Amino acid sequence: MSNFSFQCQARCCDTHARAGTFYTPHGIVETPRFMPVGTLANVKTVTPAQLKETGAQMVLANTYHLHLQPGEDIVERAGGVHRFMNWSQPMLTDSGGFQVFSLSEMRSISDEGVTFRSPRDGQMIHLTPERSIQIQNALGADVIMAFDECPPSGVGRDAVEKATDRTYDWLKRCIQAHGRSDQALFGIVQGGEYLDLRAEAVRMLADLDLPGYAIGGVSVGEAPEVIDRVVQATTPLLPENKPRYLMGVGTYREMVRAIAAGMDLFDCVIPTRLARHGSALVGGDRWNLKNARFREDFTSLDESCPCYTCQNFSRAYLSHLLRSQELLAYTLLSIHNITELVRFTQRIRSAIFNGTFKQEFAQWLVPIE
Known part of the structure; x- marks a missing residue:
């Protein structure tokens, strides 16, 4: 090997x-x-x-x-x-x-x-x-x-x-x-x-x-x-x-x-499965883009995210695609959700190198009950 x-x-x-x-x-x-x-x-x-x-x-x-x-x-x-x-x-x-x-x-x-x-x-x-x-x-x-x-x-x-x-x-x-x-x-x-x-x-x-x-x-x-x-x-x-x-x-x-x-x-399978159900991963939360609050929200999905979806489309547009059952919605949400989880583990990697893992991710280290 x-x-x-x-x-x-x-x-x-x-x-x-x-x-x-x-x-x-x-x-x-x-x-x-x-x-x-x-x-x-x-x-x-x-x-x-x-x-x-x-x-x-x-x-x-x-x-x-x-x-x-x-x-x-x-x-x-x-x-x-x-x-x-x-x-x-x-x-x-x-x-x-x-x-x-x-x-x-x-x-x-x-x-x-x-x-x-x-x-x-x-x-x-x-x-x-x-x-x-x-x-x-x-x-x-x-x-x-x-x-x-x-x-x-x-x-x-x-x-x-x-x-x-x-x-x-x-x-x-x-x-x-x-x-x-x-x-x-x-x-x-x-x-x-x-x-x-x-x-x-x-x-x-x-x-x-x-x-x-x-x-x-x-x-x-x-x-x-x-x-x-x-x-x-x-x-x-x-x-x-x-x-x-x-x-x-x-x-x-x-x-x-x-x-x-x-x-x-x-x-x-979480990132693509959530996308097919109209949900986005943002900062640890799951957002249902079909909710009414997104219909006139013209901000990007996540301003800190470098993915193609966040750099080019608004929450309102994503909500429109989902309500219209357009296949593009699933692609755009999948791109973002995969990027989100990959970036999350990348941030953990950087924190380990920097000696700040326990401090930066304390909210997620709480025991699961």
């Missing part, structure tokens, strides 16, 4: 927060960093050029969805997912595990893998750790994720323990199946809300000396305080010399508190 390395460049004296650089074959990722989600090799309603202007450095794509459509063979023949979607910077693909396990009424699980019925055409598909890695090798992202079992919230300890053990067994099979040195395979820590299971999973995964580690299974229905407790306890146990990725989390407080625990990377 000579193409990959992680360097910690600054630490917070009061917390475990750190600022670093993750080096990949397609460029660097400055951490901590928010990563936009591009499920089907596109971030919804945003072009790659627009996405680059938001400050995004690494983008996600989804193994499960790309396998179903258009198929990894087509992406591979196109030159890989970077060329297919015309994105030249780092990319990550998840394993498809979360999506498969969310199909609770359409799949069956065994130690061998998962069998499920395609929601597209009804075809039966068998996905194993080896098959997940084969698909991700064909897609060609810089970072690929191990195939894991993501137990749903609310199941008992026995089920979570079984899923955690199976995730570890599957990880070893993923390592054996992985065939490309230009792709970093990250392991995923499972264990539900049971901190002892999480700690034991970290110990076993760390012994495998992987290029990076992720905490999974924390955005599957748990209460925010449960997620926070797991993240606070588990993150400091992860290897310090490797990048740490918190999967599926992207709210301000969750990210700040996770960064304070030592986390580096985040992804979430």
Whole structure:
């Protein structure tokens, strides 16, 4: 894995927060960093050029969805997912595990893998750790994720323990199946809300000396305080010399508190999903631009924001587009929301370098209750 390395460049004296650089074959990722989600090799309603202007450095794509459509063979023949979607910077693909396990009424699980019925055409598909890695090798992202079992919230300890053990067994099979040195395979820590299971999973995964580690299974229905407790306890146990990725989390407080625990990377569908519902992220608040108070508000969405939307359009115009159901509204709001979350993590990074993280982000460091 000579193409990959992680360097910690600054630490917070009061917390475990750190600022670093993750080096990949397609460029660097400055951490901590928010990563936009591009499920089907596109971030919804945003072009790659627009996405680059938001400050995004690494983008996600989804193994499960790309396998179903258009198929990894087509992406591979196109030159890989970077060329297919015309994105030249780092990319990550998840394993498809979360999506498969969310199909609770359409799949069956065994130690061998998962069998499920395609929601597209009804075809039966068998996905194993080896098959997940084969698909991700064909897609060609810089970072690929191990195939894991993501137990749903609310199941008992026995089920979570079984899923955690199976995730570890599957990880070893993923390592054996992985065939490309230009792709970093990250392991995923499972264990539900049971901190002892999480700690034991970290110990076993760390012994495998992987290029990076992720905490999974924390955005599957748990209460925010449960997620926070797991993240606070588990993150400091992860290897310090490797990048740490918190999967599926992207709210301000969750990210700040996770960064304070030592986390580096985040992804979430929040910015584009909110945009499709007519909402903008401004200073930590969510504004519904369909509200009457914006109809004659001719100021920019956020005067401090450098994004294309804020520099060129008013709140009144955005409100008009949404009320008219014009597709441009979703593009403009997505551009702003992605920029907002990327800038938020950039500001945290600068504060860590400046030694002011705890002071500047005190309002977000309050424990989640």
